[in-house]
Amino acid sequence: MRYFALLAALVAAPAMGQASPERLRSDVETMVGFGTRHTLSETQSETRGIGAARRWGKAQFEATSKACGGCLEVVEPERVFTGRRIPEGALIRDVVAIQRGSERPDEVVIIMGHIDSRVSDVMDAVSDAPGANDNASGSALVLEAARALSQQRYPSTIVYALLSGEEQGLYGGQLLADYAKEQGWTVKAVLNNDIVGGSCGSDGVCDNAHVRVFSEGLRADASEEDAARMRSLGGQDDSPSRNVSRWLDGLADDFVGGLDVRQVFRADRMGRGGDHLPFLALGFPAVRFTVAIEDYQHQHQDLRVENGVTYGDTIDEMDFPYLARVTDLNIRAADRLARAPMPPVVSADGLVRPDVLLEWEPVAGAALYRIWRRATDQRDWQWRMDLPADPAADLNSVVLAPDRGDDWIFGVSAVSADGAESPVSSAVPGGQFAPLAAGH
Structure with missing residues (x-):
């Protein structure tokens, strides 16, 4: 549901080029051509394995940077991880391109997808694991987004990341989340793209009109005391990630012919995970994009034909026009987020009074603040009011009457x-776009 609109007097966003289905297909074909991209696979070969795939991804970022006059800084955070699916330890390396913001470079938007792949046995690092939809699709999306967005300049920083180690334990996501913390980034949003290139399921059900966006409710970085306050005062449905999801839903509705967002109010699919989860654990707002209909016969499967059924994550099962539309939504989202100010930190006082006092500190780059309200049992924001930003104010406030605080959730953009x-x-x-725990 659409819940925001821009003021008519304000200038519209710059036009963004549409993602190319042909280029996305070419990138996926290249990644599939590495045979396997298993995290524990070959690293020295130039034609096979995770090492070759990462080097190719780095070369793509470098070519994009050359085309934009060196606007991308390519880095490769790395660390040795050991775990249940990496019992002997392995060096995990992410390939990351950073497009620095011109005004607020510490404010960061991250578009990411994992480049590693797997077959039925998660420890099989030798067999062909094409990983077309899971997750060459997300990696191709990241590369295409970098090509489009690098043609613009933004106040905030955009980070494009190809992650390794997801299938072995979300290690690439952990590595990048730790890197973001070490760099002192103020993370505005993490857009994790994982399985975003198909439109039909193994049961024949198809949906090429929607993309699912998963968001957490209670914050993963909340202490027991934090969680108790959220349950008591209504914060269980208003994490920053949940509001990013609502924002994406509204953004999608702004573009005729684009995909509709199907919001899923859980951190990830039932019993499963993705690279956005380590970001949530550190208190960074993060959501996951995934196809509307998953095809379980064509992910995490050995290449085979069994009882007349073909298994394996192959390119012929993908829908590239659909992937292009998911890519376009990511591009529009990153464009808007990188131009927008940070969401302010807001407090509401409605204790035993016939009105509500909202207060928030000013944020850099804000020309106006938008006050939002919705009933406590409603998913989407229902009412708004605009207030011009006062550059001299140390604290912004507004009294809303005759609103009773018990009956409403309030917010500010x-x-x-x-x-x-x-x-x-x-x-x-827990509503603030910042980590809760001290030291995060």
């Missing part, structure tokens, strides 16, 4: 001079 609006920051415990 920030809008830039060119009309880019941030996600809403809810005035509830």
